[in-house]
Amino acid sequence: MAKLIQIICLYTALFFHIGAAQAESQDISAASRSVVRVVLVANDNGRVSYVGHGSGVAISPNLVITNAHVVEALQYDPNIVMGVVPSEGKQSYAATVIAIDPSKDLALVKISQGRLTAATIYSGPLTDGSDVFAIGYPGTVDNAQGLDFNDLIRPQAAVKTRGSYSQGRSAKMFETILHTAPIGGGNSGGPLVDNCGRVIGINSFSSVSNGNDAEFFFAISMRELTNFLRKAKITLPTVNSMCRSVSELTAAEKEREAAEQAKMIAAEQAKMEAAGTAKSQMRRKAELDILSERENIMALSGLLILIALAGFGGSYILFQKGKREHAIIAIGIGAILILAAIYFFMNRPGFNEIENRMAEMAKQDKQLIGADNQGDDTSKENDKAPKEGVKICILQPERSRLTVSNGADVSFDWKSGGCINGRTQYAANGSIWTRSFVPNQDSSLSVISFDASKNNYKIERYLLGMEAMDTARTARQRYDVKSCTNDAASLDKITQMNNAIKEVLPSEPNELLNFKCSDK
Structure with missing residues (x-):
């Protein structure tokens, strides 16, 4: 009997580990959507030549954070121009430096056109020994693949490496995070993220190794980044909730x-x-x-x-x-x-x-x-019908996983036929009413449900790639119902839309928010 219990416990632990690993992989993939390659090229009388590149991370649709030393050459040679190459899509964008602080090795870059997927910034405490991930474009990988200049200015997936955070060891010139996620030349300016894919630092440099010693790596802390952006008059939205596994x-x-x-x-x-x-x-x-x-x-x-x-x-x-x-x-x-x-x-x-x-x-x-x-x-x-009217829904942190949201309270006007705020129709599945939301520009998809019998409101948010988002938008346009209705055919369209969008979703959301509602 004792052996049987041990086997059951082992399989249970394995199940949760697999679930956590799967959610972690999705989160890191989602975070990589915000990582860009920052490329410098020289234009000498019409002759374009490659100067170098680093990495960066989008903090808004048109702003990118990178290292000051990545864009340093722009200050000394007017023939050098800069471009930002996203990880998805089909084009790159011209960019300019709008703020720089070499003493903190930080620079703020603005693209002239296009739209990037902004990363989520984590401002809470870090746990010593916790897993971290470096995301960027190391040049050694480009060389090993045999990429040429034309390849470097085309969107490509960023490289992810894994390591651990070591608490209490910072560089003297500015506050840094010590970690063991490998980075190389080209990773500079790219983000260091936690298990939930939230940015916790900006990779900057590594320790010097003669080939015999282990190598360690340093990322600029969020405190330094926040102060830098404050001087640039940029307000950065952050989250500080604990990273939790969706499977748990x-x-x-x-x-x-x-x-x-x-x-x-x-x-x-x-x-x-x-x-x-x-x-x-x-x-x-x-x-x-x-x-x-x-x-x-x-x-x-x-x-x-x-x-x-x-x-x-x-x-x-x-x-x-x-x-x-x-x-x-x-x-x-x-x-x-x-x-x-x-x-x-x-x-x-x-x-x-x-x-x-x-x-x-x-x-x-x-x-x-x-x-x-x-x-x-x-x-x-x-079977008693739930009360109609305005609902005030408060986040239940112990039942939620916040990765991109601040967890603010939600309020809405509820009608028993599944109409919210007099304009958005939900589809019923028993006592639970559901609607999928696919925005035209943001790279996140939300599935919102309201259990009218229990007054439970839930938001499942998926951070998808460009191809999956395009597929979801097509499904939304095919079945979309733009107003509240009691028409059976229209309600069936919403159900079909929800099912079609569900087919492109991963098994678990990147963010899960559970709210408890009450009548106003």
Whole structure:
């Protein structure tokens, strides 16, 4: 038995590890969408030559952070120009430096056209020994692939490497993060990210190794980056929530739901047992009441018969004494008493009245509900329509995974037909109403659902690549319903749209937000 338990625990741990690894891979892939190659080229009388390149990370649709030493040559040679090459798409963009601080090795670059996918910046504390990932464009990989200049200015996937964060060792010239995720020439200016794909530093330099010692790497801290951007009058939105595995949250959510279901079942069973006990008590009381009434009526009937017999005896004596009129009166009274006794006896309560008396008692006491009606009452309670109106939804951090959002409260106007805010129609699946949202420009897709019976609001956000986003946009345009409706065909279109978009989604979202709602 002990060995069996060990095997079960091993498989359980393996399951969660696989789930965490899968979510981690999706997050790092999502983060790489924001990483760009920063290329410098010289234009000498029409002759274009490659000068060098580094990496960078988009912090807004048109702004890129990189190292100052990556773009340093621009300050000394007017013939050198700069381009930003994203990891996806079909074109690169001209760019200029709008802020630079060589003492912190940071530079802010702006593209003249186009739109980039902005990264998420993490401003919270780091855990010593935690996994980190360096993303960028190391030149050694380009050389090994045999890439030429034309290849370098075409969008390509960035290279990801993995290592660990080491706390407490910073460079003297500016605050840095020490880590072991390998970087090379060309990685400079690229991001260092955590397990959730959030930027925690900007890679800058490495320790000097003679080939015998291990090499370590340094990234500029978020504090330095925030101060640099503040001087450039750039406000940087950040998140500071703990990085959690979606698989762990999903498992915990299933356990919570199972516990709630078990609690509901136990409460229902307790109510049914209480109803059964109440019914038994009502039946016993009805039986005792009927027995008591029958006994009283039989005693009364017997007493009336005895009085009647006494009257008959008295009438005989009166006849003997010649009091005929009085004798006849006594006989009449006795007959009446006999008839009354027979009437009371024949109309005494029967045991077939038990159910009727139980029903009367139940009406007088609403807590005494028949067990036969318990299931129907529970069903009616469960089927009770949720209240319409404005809902205020507050994030449940212990049930959520924040990677790109700040977790602000959500409010909306809810109608029982699945209409939100009077303009957006959701599709029903039982008590849960769902709608998929695919923006035209942002590279994130959201699946939002509202469980009207439990007042639970959920946002599942997927950070997809360009091809997947285009496929999702096509599905949205094919089935899109732009306003609230009760038309069955339109509601079916929304369901079809949700299903079509679901086909392009990975198994787990990059961000999971669970809210608990209440009526305003």
